[in-house]
Amino acid sequence: MILKRSASYSLLIGASFFSLFPLFWTISTSIKDRVDTYSLPPKFFSFTPTLKNYTSLFALEKFWQIYSNSIIITLGSTLICLVIGSLAAYALARKPRFRGRTPLEGLMIAVRALPAIVLLLPIYKLSSFLGLYDSKIGLILIFAGFNIPFAIWLLMSFFEQIPVEIEESARVDGASTFKLFTRIILPLAAPGLVATGIFVSLLSWNEFLIPVIMAGENSKTLPVLVASFISNRTLDWGPMAAAATVALIPIVLLTVVIQRWLVAGLSSGAVKE
């Protein structure tokens, strides 16, 4: 029994090490001098931290614009997902059958199932017609479209936990559907809305393929910037690691906040209808 337990613990500790090491390595590379970055054997702790890489990253001409693009697009698309997603999620959670439910769910699943490139090719062509290429509004709308299914799946699981009796008594008191939804359901599902919001913003924050196709110089996002380091022939790992860290840190902070709901979020859409 003790043997088995220590085997389990060593497995968990080993797996934790592998899970965290790349994160640690990115952050530590980002605060290393060039010499320390390229030293062999690698320096894990014995180096003098420096902020040089960050100053050179922040000094990049477009860095702050790109950073604010990422924030604007993430927030904008998340807001749309929450507003529109909560309406649909409420309908799907409360009424087992209504016209158009099956095809709607089919479309939601198609977003999960199909490689995005299949849809992005025609979207690229369509948005150049509509003048939405390289526009933040365009990106916000496309991000929202791709993330709405996840928002709906996640919100549904929260709405389903609200007892129907509460609604029924409000209805008897004469509340309209709209009032019922905004005054009773949404406040009750507030933690769910927060968790869904954070989860969907993670998806947007991490998204790469959509902006790589749809964004030019005006609406580039952080992952595109991070990726652009690699195409330069001069591989300078310090600033690169700083860029990666800037992308990763908000995620680590946010996930600490939504720890409780993470599991539901991460498996949403996998087994639930």
Added chain:
Amino acid sequence: MLRRKNLRPVAQLTIPTWIFLALVVLIPFFYGVYISFLNINLASFLPPNFVGFENYQTVLVASETWSTLRITLIITFIGLLTQIPLGILLALVLHENLRGTKIFRSILITPMLLTPVAVGLTYRFMFDTDLGVINWALGSIGIEKVNWLGSQTSALFAIIIVDSWQSVPFVMLLVLAALTAISPSLYEAARVDGASASQIFRRITLPLITPTLLVITMIKIMDFLKLFDTLFILTRGGPGNATTTLGLWTYKTGFVFLEFSRAAALGVIITIITLPVYFLWRRASRVVR
């Protein structure tokens, strides 16, 4: 009475979602099919013509289509064989509910939340032949330097390692959920009957989590077809096309070689490949629920 009266407003609540999904899925999909019958090249200013099935013919004859499909299948197959057993193993250990399990679970799911592009970059640094920490670690146990991203086999391994690092937690979470759903009384009864740990696993646990494993397999197959971000950063499909998957090839055809209609035809082909997986997933998913 109450019910019927409220039926309509409920369906109306889904209208905005319909609009968005029509804009990103329905219209683009049919427009993509339409494009695949034209001869659009992004570098050409000539008005496109209708060419029937020509793009499909070109694409189906091209050796790249088949070689990239083969690479996709290799990655999928080896990836599944790596990720599912690892995910099961970690889920089983977490399911023991030892002290500290919650913290370990939080740590273990971290990789799947991180920006794939940043993850790819980090691994690219770690896989570096001369300066990478991986070759250094291998060197310290006497293994010679590997040019990880320089040859097909090792680059495929590197890609699978990075994808596994981000995907094993997903497998683990779903298996863990399935394990939690198994009634403890089954285990107790088996133990009373004197069953060994391996017997319990093979006779009780495994059959009961099989539907979940099927769901995971289907989702993972779809995800391998989607694989893009980390692949793009690690190798960009190289050396040459040695690690280009069908999805990345579609991207290259459309946005690097600018053969837009041909890429659209590839997109339709990918959709057709996805369909059976999709239906199996739905079926298995219903059993799980």
